[in-house]
Amino acid sequence: MPADRLHLVRHGEVHNPRGVLYGRLPGFALSDAGHRMARSAADYVRALDRPVTALIASPLQRTRESAQPFADEFSLEPCIDERVIEPTNVFEGSRMRRALRNPLNWRHLRRPSVPSWGEPYRAVVSRMAAAMDDACDAADGGDVVVVSHQLPIWITHLAVAGQPLRHDPRRRRCDLSSVTSFERDGGRWREVGYAAPASTDDAVDVGAV
Numbered sequence: 001m002p003a004d005r006l007h008l009v010r011h012g013e014v015h016n017p018r019g020v021l022y023g024r025l026p027g028f029a030l031s032d033a034g035h036r037m038a039r040s041a042a043d044y045v046r047a048l049d050r051p052v053t054a055l056i057a058s059p060l061q062r063t064r065e066s067a068q069p070f071a072d073e074f075s076l077e078p079c080i081d082e083r084v085i086e087p088t089n090v091f092e093g094s095r096m097r098r099a100l101r102n103p104l105n106w107r108h109l110r111r112p113s114v115p116s117w118g119e120p121y122r123a124v125v126s127r128m129a130a131a132m133d134d135a136c137d138a139a140d141g142g143d144v145v146v147v148s149h150q151l152p153i154w155i156t157h158l159a160v161a162g163q164p165l166r167h168d169p170r171r172r173r174c175d176l177s178s179v180t181s182f183e184r185d186g187g188r189w190r191e192v193g194y195a196a197p198a199s200t201d202d203a204v205d206v207g208a209v
Contacts, residue, residue, distance in 0.1 A: 003053070003139035005192070006132055007045060008146050008153045008180045011058075011066040012037030013203045021099075023092035023208050024085065030065045037177035037198035042069035044179055044197035045145060052076065053142035056135055058085045058149060066177065067147040074145075083131035084148040089118030089209050096206065113166040117209060121155050121165040128156045129189075136184055150174045151208060156182075160189045169209050176200050 012034030014022065022028040030038065045052065055076040057067040067078045090108050091099050099105050108117040115121065128148075135144045154172040157180060158165055174180070177198040182189045 002184070003136040003142060003144045004183070005050065005143045006136055006146060006182045006184075006189075007143060008148055008156065008182070009041050009045075009066065009070075010150055010153055010174055010176060010178050011060075011062040011147060012041075012177045012198065013200070013205065014062050016204055016206065018095070019204065019206050020093055020095055021089065021091045021206065021208055023087075023089050024060065025092055026061070029061050031204075033203065034062070034176070035065070037200065037203075038066040039069045040198040041066070041177040041179055042073045044195055045070070045143075046073050048143075051142035052145055054135060054139045054144040055079065055147075056081050056084065056131070056144065057147040058082075060086060060149075063147045063149065067145075070145050070147070078147075081131050081135075081146075083127040084146055084152055086149040086208055087119035087124050087151050091117060091209060096209065113164075115166075115209075124152055124155050125159045125165065128152050129159070132156075132182070132189065133184075149208065153178075153180055156180075156189075157191060160191055176203055176205055 013031045014028050015031040052074040055078045057063045057078045059080045154174045175196040178196040181193040
């Protein structure tokens with residue numbers, strides 16, 4: 001029996017004292033606040049009073065750590081899926097403002113609709129849709145939680161809503177440890193809810209573009 005609902009959960013705050021764009025770089029774990037944010041997301045999903053039957057996470061450290069409160073809360077073993085990982089981008093390891101002051105980097109900004117600085121949006125949409133469909137079909141009813149990243153979650157929102165994929169990264173509605181929920185109707189996904197249960201007022205959120 002397919003899943004009833006799928007929740008795309010963003011990871012919590014990352015310990016990133018240098019303020020770099022960490023992308024897929026290893027070694028970036030949750031901060032203490034990030035662990036509390038992840039716990040808030042799990043508490044929110046628990047409060048929905050819906051059975052959660054499967055838990056999936058991106059292979060990066062920050063998403064695996066953000067999945068742990070869900071594993072504890074629902075007694076589930078996280079399944080790692082490479083398809084819900086952070087997209088690649090050429091600015092990994094850099095501070096964005098400093099990188100943009102370098103004229104050698106301006107060529108990476110020439111086609112923001114693709115985007116020219118990283119993995120094409122359409123490729124992200126394709127892999128996320130495949131991962132969501134597979135997770136839904138493999139579930140034994142109930143809900144599925146997928147712990148992913150800001151760009152994959154936001155680009156999925158745009159695609160499901162039928163909106164253009166080109167967007168301003170600074171205006172994404174995808175807070176740390178937010179929960180964006182979807183249901184599948186007639187083979188097509190539709191968004192049914194968004195919540196930002198964690199306190200993020202003082203959070204550092206500069207990890208990816």
